[in-house]
Amino acid sequence: MTTSDLVGLRIKTVRRQRGLSQAQLAHPELSDSYVSLIESGKRTPTPAVLELLAQKLDCSLSYLVNGVTAEQMEDIELGLGYARLALENGEVSEARTRFAELLANNNLTGLTRLRQDTEFGLALATEAAGELDEAISILNRLREEELTPERHIEIAIALCRAYRESDKLTEAVEVGERILGGAVRPTWSDLLVELGSTLLAAHLFRGDLLRARQFAAELLNAADLLGTPRSTVAACWNAAVVAHTTGHYDESLSFAERALAVQSETGQPRNLARMRKTFASLYLRIRPGEAEEARQMLLRAEQELAQSSASTVDQARCRLELARAELVLGNPERSVSAARSGADMLPVAARFMEAESHLLLSRAFGALGDGRQAEAELNEVRDWLTPLPDSRRVAATWYAAAETMEQLGDEDASVEAYRRALSCAGL
Template identity: 55%
Template structure:
């Protein structure tokens, strides 16, 4: 049923509730035939006519247009505001509950734009809670709406989030495909912040699936486009992802240069949470490229952890930072301090993506191996293996199995170590 049909039906329902005939409602300003056409959905009333009918029916104009009273509209908008605030504050479970409650309210049926906002918010909250299947289903549903219902900017946001979800599930082909449906033509669309964000997700998927040559070419294109666009968001995101790519191919100086550009831009223009996440990534990645400077990276991560707490960041951001601190303490030869951080990480695993959970168990295994606690090491590696086995084959899973093999070798679990090495090779296509 179209919006026009719904408006007509609401007018008809209110007229009958008031005990009026079509002629009585129409007189003297309108004809009864015109009212009949409106009620049957064959004519679209003008705003002036709708306002007149609302007065005659003694109801709100909001109700005739949307099917909700002014009070109900206020409550819905307030509910959306609270859900959005919860999401921004990292209270993702609370946000998901609020969005789901709003969508269960029949009042949203006649409010397509607000319903779309609630569905999109629920998708983001579901992803943040680790329920990628639910997030993908919602995003696909939104993407398949009529073009008239979805603005071009919102469509790009939806596809960006869909690509992220596919990548986090290890479905790298789909992560790339949904982006290339928009950006893969012979002629690129005019670059905007939204399209740059979309392109960055394709670049991340190229890196993760090991397509580094394609990633190099596309990264150069994105950085050049962002510099021409000259917006802080576009420049930050492209230099950030270019730094990650450079670190993957072992180009330490290039990674440093891109990170320093991104940090400089974000420090001046960005929001505190993104600035903290960027610097956290910087410290984690550079600690791998420059382990001899582990103390500096540890100190930076300590600052980032404090900033994340102050900015009400998500549990995932805090967890990644704590894992970075644990790794830094390992590099500094302080497994006891590393254990304090990894205990915090292990307490936050519920609802996190499986690859992130596996990574946490591997770091825990490394720490317990350093501490000579073989039983705990074995337990953490078993938990990591259970999470890794069903995951798709990617560079990440290959690296993770390699890490597990080395830890098992260290604790003299020779047979299991060989098996893990074989899994790492298989994931690498060898």
């Protein structure tokens, strides 16, 4: 049924409940034939006529338009606000429950905008819980609906990110390029820069460094033109990662420092914690002699992530970086503890990060002199990496695993891992 059909049906239902004829409802302002056309869905009443009919029928305008009373609408909006607040505060399970309860409310069925808001919230909460496949399913279902331009981009950002974290890099790129890769690119906005930054990371993970470098420069130019904190953080954040990957280390820290400074001024706890984690990770790799400072930043980021709407993937990534810092600092036992706790938080879909966690564990056990356990962890690395499609980061992890195998004296396994690394890199 169309919106006009539904509005007409509600008017007809309430009129009959009130014991009124069409002529009685119409008199004196309207004609009974006009009321008949409205009730049959053949005419769409103006806002002024709807307000008049609501007064005559002694019901709320909200009910005629949406099928719910003003009180029911207020309850729905309040429930949605509580669900969003729970997600922002890191109460992911509570948020998912609240979003799901709202969607089960029949009163939400005819409220398209609020239902889409609720489904999008559920998708974000599901992603935050680490259930990436389910989040992708919700987002793809939403993407097929008629959406506002802003919501369409927000869904694309979340979907691109979820595909990327699931190591489905081809799908991640397709989502971003569908909006940004056309012959005529839409005018840049904060949301489009964020989408571009998410897409940029997918290009980087796939190993398309030239495209990543060019796109990073384009996003930085767009952010400079917009001059907004949101676009500046998104562009500088990912430009820092690209610069590090391509060997421009001072530039990398400069971009990351700028993004962190701007993010610190604008709030948004989740993104501030994620940016701090990124900065600490880059700092650890570029200045390993100052690993303790990086460790302190990671500990702070860990606390902030736990108190925000950050996903379990974000929190796990921070734990794994802590494990890396502890290893650099010569604390292999702490490294094992951090890596294990990070691995325990990972969803099954995050196969690449599982491989990374076992590689860290192998190196930590090697530092402890436990060769048997180190080898067992390397076997896990093989198991998690083998099904993954070729990409730059998969090649890098095979190479790191080969180095570790060589250090443990397993030359045959090391040669095979080097071969896999070359194959993933297209060599």
